[in-house]
Amino acid sequence: MDQSLFDLSGRTALITGGGRGLGRDIAEAFAEHGANIAICSRKLSNCQETVDYIQNKYSVQARAYVCDVGNEENVISTVNEVLSDFGQIDILVNNSGATWGEKAEKMPLEAWQKVLNVNVTGTFLMSKAVGNHMIEKGYGKIINIGSVAGLKAEPAEVLNAIGYSTSKAAIHHFTKDLARKWAEYGVTVNAIAPGFFETTMTKHILERSGDRIKEKNPMNKLGDTNSLKATAILFAGRASDYITGQVIAIDGGGSL
Template sequence: MNTFELFQLKGKVALITGGGRGLGKQIAEALSDAGCSIAVCSRKRENCEETADELLKKGVQAKAYECDVTNEESVNQTVAAVVEDFGGIDILVNNSGTTWGEDVENMPLEAWEKVIKVNVTGTFLMSKAAGKHMIEQKSGKIINIASAAGIKAEPPEVLNTIGYSTSKAGVIHFTKDLARKWARHKIYVNAIAPGFFPTKMTKVVLERYGDRIKEQNPLQMIGNDDAIKGVALLLSTDASNYITGQVISVDGGSTL
């Protein structure tokens, strides 16, 4: 096979949670460039409609959905709707996430529970629902968006979000365990662990400590709009058919 053909996604369908902005939108753009049809969802549908509209204008089959990833009924309804509208789901990108900044000793229990519920439980529920379809078709690619924060502990003045960091560490092990469980179904499960990117979630941190973070990064970089696209495409295509249960850090070397 021509190497370039390994990276093509014509005829494939991807469901991307939190696909209306930031990394989710960038991944949607990358997969659509390879010929993939795109379904994007989030708790507020309007956040995804702009992404879907932009892709439609490029000639890509795309649609936005409202979905609360912490609600199993909502997740199941969304997955069923995507399967009905597109004919199937070949790729799932679990990108929806939230955070909460606070000293550990002062963090409200409800804040901790919210972060765990969105980042961990949401990843579980979406994987469970889409995975049932993938098991039936005996193929699938699942990409979980973890974080460098789930690998390396940051000083509190840079990242004071213990619930977020803990949740992303949980996503990393969930990825490995699920990959082992579903390998027999030819379902590949991998994770991407981004470092600091300019997103809504990191805006305040980068405004305060962006220069310091950049200086301490081995490549002296902050992620840009294209930095995650290549890895997401790799893990979505036949080019990664001998890769499962792995975590790829896209962080300029910050977790070294």
Template sequence: MTTSLFDLKGKTAIVTGGGSGLGRDIAKVFAEYGANVAICSRKLENCQDTATEIENEYGVKTMAYECDVSQEEHVKRIVESVIADFGQIDILVNNSGATWGEKVEDMPLAAWNKVFDVNVTGTFLMSREVGKNMISNGSGKIINIGSVAGMKAESGEVLNAIGYSSSKAAVHHFTRDLAKKWAEHDINVNAIAPGFFETKMTRGVLEKSGDKIRNNNPMKRLGDPDSLKGIALFLASNASSFITGQIIAVDGGSSL
């Protein structure tokens, strides 16, 4: 009975930014529990490598797509392709993200816009297009990847990326608002707010302030590849059927 709560067999998940990092980890755990997986990002080669690895390891249907989530026509085309290839979309993970490290007084407008275009507009566009299919099917699970940076302000010594933190706060509120609006369609919308994980995006920050970040964390460590898998599986499965509009921090207590 417990296993069936987390069973994703027969489901199709689309994971943006799924070719590497946290998105790759999420795509793999979905496949481990039986879901077919569509992986998309701007770097098709990464997606193809991950799709091949997942298909060989878990035997589920996995396909790779090139998509810039900030571009409306890209999103429409990819969602149409995934529906044509898989039949429907049951789970969406909005994981594609961008950041820009700079002092506020020196941050270019183009950098601010780039971060918001990917993190906020991309989340909106993917949710809108996939949501049409979910509304038609009468159910769905949307998981947005926010950040602890969108829950609390950090000193410039730790994180100087106001565009990123502001965009993730916007993702959190988008999650709550959309959850309330689409609850009538039996679509659960939740967000995961990771703390500091060792990824390509955080490499520069961790090289500069890694020891301080670890020491300030109640658990005295960073997130590892397995730290996000459980909550992603939970939010994608029937185990979370009565949970919506929640922002769940996975951060070792750093947001406390």
């Protein structure tokens, strides 16, 4: 197999929410395959820590930025900064996410709005800002982070966060719709729908229901980061040049 299909040398990847969790794992995977890395989130310290780690371990450029993905002016400013620093954005990973655990009948409106603003509006705003640059140069790879929560309804004792689930279902359709619209410009748009991985966001769920989740999973285990990294590399490189509008669940069969 031609290994250059997975080579990201000379590419620049912008990863939102890349300071920790799955975003950090993806950032490291891209750096390992030669991409320069731009990471943004509302907390600069997390991003800078990841940038320092990447620069010490890999021979790539990496920079951290502060960005509230739900604020259009902030998004545009951040994208312009990245373009000024790197000259291009070839890969965008919309990973920033928020959740709020509560029964649907008690969910505060402000909680619902916060989750959708970060997860859905943030993905739209960042895709729009970076997409204009990608369309202009006729090339781009957009990777949206969805969730198996957007593929199936979990029982309340496993996941009781209707805003989060709804937002991830929206991301999956957004991915397909945008892929259809931007295919003619040389921009592919795909999504990864992770199952249950050990992250800061899932910590409380796994502490409460981890054993049950593993028992119900066809593979009887939680997610491993290597599977996530491999799928991200596939979507980011030339190997996926004929793949667009797809949502791949990395969940050990949990969404079946």
